[in-house]
Amino acid sequence: MLRTETLSLLVCYTVKTHSLDKTIDLGEHTHPHGMDWIKGTDKLLVTTEGNNTILVVDVAKGKIEQTWKTDQEISHMAVAAPKANRAFVSSIKTGDVTVFNLNTGKIEKQIHSGQGAEGLDVSPDGEELWVTNRGENTLTLFNTQTLEKIAKIDCGAFPIRAKFSPDGKYFVVSNAESGHVNVFNANSKELIKRIKLRPPVPEGRNKERYFADFEGSSVPIGLVVPDNRTAYVANTHADVVTVIDLEKLTIVEHLKAGKEPDGINFSRVVSK
Numbered sequence: 638m639l640r641t642e643t644l645s646l647l648v649c650y651t652v653k654t655h656s657l658d659k660t661i662d663l664g665e666h667t668h669p670h671g672m673d674w675i676k677g678t679d680k681l682l683v684t685t686e687g688n689n690t691i692l693v694v695d696v697a698k699g700k701i702e703q704t705w706k707t708d709q710e711i712s713h714m715a716v717a718a719p720k721a722n723r724a725f726v727s728s729i730k731t732g733d734v735t736v737f738n739l740n741t742g743k744i745e746k747q748i749h750s751g752q753g754a755e756g757l758d759v760s761p762d763g764e765e766l767w768v769t770n771r772g773e774n775t776l777t778l779f780n781t782q783t784l785e786k787i788a789k790i791d792c793g794a795f796p797i798r799a800k801f802s803p804d805g806k807y808f809v810v811s812n813a814e815s816g817h818v819n820v821f822n823a824n825s826k827e828l829i830k831r832i833k834l835r836p837p838v839p840e841g842r843n844k845e846r847y848f849a850d851f852e853g854s855s856v857p858i859g860l861v862v863p864d865n866r867t868a869y870v871a872n873t874h875a876d877v878v879t880v881i882d883l884e885k886l887t888i889v890e891h892l893k894a895g896k897e898p899d900g901i902n903f904s905r906v907v908s909k
Contacts, residue, residue: 645669647683649696652904661699666690671714671726675739682715682724691715691726691737705742707735713755720763721781727754727768734768736784748784750777756798760823761805769796769810776810778826788826793819795851800862807883809860809868816854818870818879820886830886836875837891847873847897855879863903871898 645663650656663669667687674681679697684690689712693703709728712735717724723745724737732754736745753772759765759781766779774794778787795814801807801823808821820830834855848856855872857879862868867889868881877891878898 645685645687647681647694647696649699659699661694661696661701663692663694663701666692666701666704671712673716675717675724676719682717684712684715684726686711686713691724691735693742703742705737705744708744709733709735709747714757716757716759716766718759718763718766718781721759723781725757725759725766727757729753729755729771732770732772734766734779746784748779748786750779751775751789756796756810758800758808760801761803765823767799767801767808769799771795771797771813776808776821790821790826790828792828793817793831797858798860800860800868802862802865802868802883804865806865807862809862809881809883811857811860811870813848813856813858813873814851814854816851816857818857818860818868818881820883832881832886832888834870834872834875834879834888836872836877836879838875847899859899859901861901861903869901869903871901873897873899 645667647661649658651658666685669683669685671684681694683692689707691705695702710730712726713729715726722739726735732752733747734750750768751770751773755771756769766781768777776790776792793812796810797813799810808823810819818832822829836855855875857870858873859871870879880889882889
């Protein structure tokens with residue numbers, strides 16, 4: 638699944654065969670960005686920043702099923718929380734998280750997270766929502782049922798993406814400005830390791846690169862934690878994906894990628 642931000646398309650590929658499956662035209666809904674599957678369905682949440690909307694796309698049928706307005710500027714990332722029957726959408730501009738009822742698509746509440754609210758994930762047990770606030774270098778934790786704020790935690794420079802490990806033990810955050818990945822104990826809410834990413838940066842760095850002002854950083858952004866042992870982090874300035882061993886909390890290797898890797902995910906399908 639790929640988004641094409643300058644157009645209004647979702648491009649769907651079959652992983653096993655590396656072949657194009659379908660292209661879904663999102664019409665007036667421009668600049669698609671954040672995506673998250675609604676677990677147990679063929680439906681995908683997609684934020685479209687061009688008109689501050691979140692879409693429910695039936696990927697199997699190749700069509701938009703529902704359109705929900707967020708009433709927030711730069712509605713960037715989204716996550717589904719089926720246990721709470723809710724979807725959460727972060728707004729970089731306002732620092733709010735829009736809370737939707739998954740059944741009705743109606744806004745239940747706007748909850749304030751912090752300046753530059755962006756990355757977010759729901760704990761595997763469905764009980765907690767954690768949000769990165771890149772403008773103030775913090776994490777805000779919410780109860781997904783009551784929507785009450787649980788805590789606010791310092792998180793390092795420019796926390797931008799975040800994921801829980803599947804067992805709920807760790808919460809992993811990429812810090813784009815400092816070039817670190819922070820690993821938190823999700824139960825105690827304490828930082829247990831700050832891992833500096835030091836992949837080689839290509840010579841003749843282009844100052845037009847995304848976040849070019851973050852000198853000295855490989856600019857880790859997108860990350861995925863597919864199992865309890867491994868995290869993969871896309872380094873936008875270094876053109877590699879860093880592999881982190883979560884059991885030893887050390888860097889294993891760097892995988893070469895294309896220019897400016899950002900969004901990343903994982904498939905368990907073995908390709909031919």
